[in-house]
Amino acid sequence: MLTREQKEKIKIELSKKLPSLTCPICQKQGFTIANGYFLNSMQGDLTSINLVGEAIPAIGIICKNCGFISQHALGALGLLPEEV
Numbered sequence: 001m002l003t004r005e006q007k008e009k010i011k012i013e014l015s016k017k018l019p020s021l022t023c024p025i026c027q028k029q030g031f032t033i034a035n036g037y038f039l040n041s042m043q044g045d046l047t048s049i050n051l052v053g054e055a056i057p058a059i060g061i062i063c064k065n066c067g068f069i070s071q072h073a074l075g076a077l078g079l080l081p082e083e084v
Contacts, residue, residue, distance in 0.1 A: 001035040010059050013077040023063040024070075031070075034060035038071055 002010075010033055014021070022029055042054040057080065058071040074080050 002033070002037075007033050010077070010079065013079060014059075014061065014072065017077065021061075023066060023068050025068045026063060026066040028063065028065040030064040031061040032064055034062060034069070037074070040071070 020029075021031060023031075038058045038060055040056040040058060041049075041051065042056070043050060057074045059074060059077070059079075060069045060071050062069050
């Protein structure tokens with residue numbers, strides 16, 4: 001799963017964008033970073049599921065108080081690898 005270095009880089013980028021993060025559900029502060037990435041697949045049709053195609057990679061952060069999970073797109077955080 002995620003290394004300590006990967007989590008630290010995510011934490012740095014999130015704190016730049018969200019300096020005073022508060023849970024939108026319980027209003028508490030204090031989050032932990034999920035130990036892996038989410039891959040939100042894009043679907044152009046609701047009658048079938050396509051596992052191949054476009055997706056939005058994200059990291060989840062979890063409220064330590066109520067467990068609310070907030071997903072943040074890796075591209076918006078500048079954490080996607082450079083395309084060649």
